[in-house]
Amino acid sequence: MPGVALLVFREVLEAALIISIVCAATRGVPRRGIFVAAGIGLGVVGALLVAVGAGFIANLAGGAGQDVFNAAVLLSAVLMIGWHVVWMSAHGREMALEMQAVGGAVKAGSRSLAVLLTVVSLAVLREGSEVVLFLFGMAAGGIGAAGLVGGIALGVGGGALVGFALYFGLLRIPLQHFFSVTNAMLILLAAGLASAAAGFLVQSDLLPAWGTQVWDTSHILSDGSVLGRTLGILIGYKAAPAGIQIAFYLATVAMFTAGVLWQRRRASVRAAAPPFQQTTIARPQH
């Protein structure tokens, strides 16, 4: 049972950290709970399907199917987060203002919910499929129902607990900085996912490594440690990254930041112009 609990915990932790950042980033959006729950549910179903189809996936792309699939899932999540972050940068300020005004009920964020539902389900799907494969093996190895269920409960419970801790920690950030912080966290999260995607493509030789280990800080903080793993998800920490992983990381940060700045400029231009609604009302009176 401890083995089951530990593996489940490690995988659930990664998904839980992503989900809690997403939850924080959609703070105050109505029906958010339903969307996140639906995302988790879809992810679990997806994980089961991926685990069942693992043999099929593995044989795709000339045997590199697993790596290509993992990279595709990660890069899809990166794109989704990018869309949200760039869109939010134009609306984050008004969201924060509205939240202060009408006690958390905000309509502006609903559009972004479907995107974030996808991110949640992709995170659960990726980590979950590994858990399912592992549990298949454990069940076949005759671990017994009690050990299996107990291990799953402990692992899921532990991972969820860390996720909730991060979420409620984030809620303590003052409202005027809140969405800037969650947006920055989403950018770093996405950059880390992009770097991980590059790693998968390097290990099946589909991308050049551009230097296998550009630096090595594993003597300070190893990827295997709990803190290393946590920072690996939150900010994309890698003790010894490949050159191409650094490139993917920096490219993601640069592109998303540029998108945010561009949107902000557009938003401030729009704010300087007379509001749209007033001009439409004014027109019939002419």
Place this chain on the structure above:
Amino acid sequence: MKLSLPMAAMTALACAGPAAAADPPEFALVIKNHQYQPTELHVPADTKFKVRVTNEDATPEEFESTDFNRESVVLPNHSIVVFIGPLHAGTYGFFGDFHRDTAQGRLVVE
């Protein structure tokens, strides 16, 4: 110029072409009874190589290393190929994520 996905894939393949011609040396690992055989693999330093991991158990395993950043699921009675390196000389641990207590091995790069 439009760079479509198929084109990008072709470019990647073209880049992989010369690498394939150089043909990185292949080493074999077998997983049996949730243990690696051999437990110690000697590989050349500063050379890109590949490891073929074959799972002879009836349950899935994940070939993983946090020392040289690789992770790949190996289904029962399947084998996978993982490209590794070039690595500096030294010892790098790897393990089976699904059976960490027994599936442990080392890569001796020299």
